[in-house]
Amino acid sequence: MPKTPREMREAIIRNLQKNTGKTFEEWLAVLKKHGPKDPKEARKWLKEEHGLGHGQAGMISAELVGGPSFAKSPESLVDAQYAGPKEELRPIYEKLLEAAKKLGKDVRVEPCTGYVPLIRKNQFAVIRASTKTRVDLGLALGETEPEGKLEAGKVQGTSERITHRIALQSPKDVNAEVVRWLKRAYAENA
Incomplete structure (x- = not known):
């Protein structure tokens, strides 16, 4: 079971294709091409329009601003x-x-x-x-x-x-x- 935000992010990314049919990179491409540019709106869009979970949508939408803070050094x-x-x-x-x-x-x-x-x-x-x-x-x-x-x-x-x-x-x-x-x-x- 993941214990840190970094481990949680890795688990979400690792399981994304199995759980949603698309890889992290594929979801990011969909978001950048069709979704809102604001991270909060993007998270909402991924959840409502594509049925992603809160954590999944949050990890993907965070990439619009350079990734989640815990992914930075x-x-x-x-x-x-x-x-x-x-x-x-x-x-x-x-x-x-x-x-x-x-x-x-x-x-x-x-x-x-x-x-x-x-x-x-x-x-x-x-x-x-x-x-x-x-x-x-x-x-x-x-x-x-x-x-x-x-x-x-x-x-x-x-x-x-x-x-x-x-x-x-x-x-x-x-x-x-x-x-x-x-x-x-x-x-x-x-």
Whole structure:
């Protein structure tokens, strides 16, 4: 069973001809020749006019804008998050990433378009450049009572698993307290 978006995409592409009678490339050619150019409209068109499933139609229509974000290189996704006015925040991200990688060999870093999830068996943290002056470290800590820098609340645009956040404005903010909360989220999400 596919576990990551990348594995899901590979499974959909691999099974497309068997399930629909056309390969991924054939569906893409049909879409480019006859379908709408807007990805959302294209997905709807593929579903309504051709009976494709949501995932199948989404994978095909995403090609109109260069493919799904997870198919892009992780480095390019992170570079885009910390470009322009958020460039100054990159050292905070790097310091958090360094701390996360020290937690264990099972830590996976899977950048998305707007944030970077940290995954063990489950997603235990996210790193997001939320504003021009702040990086939020989101943590999956369940019912934990907030204390110190730890606040209850989601990080906008991220997983529902994220229950708490720590706002960081400088690499110096990634201190022992922040690392302690990161370790706890890692331990609780094994």
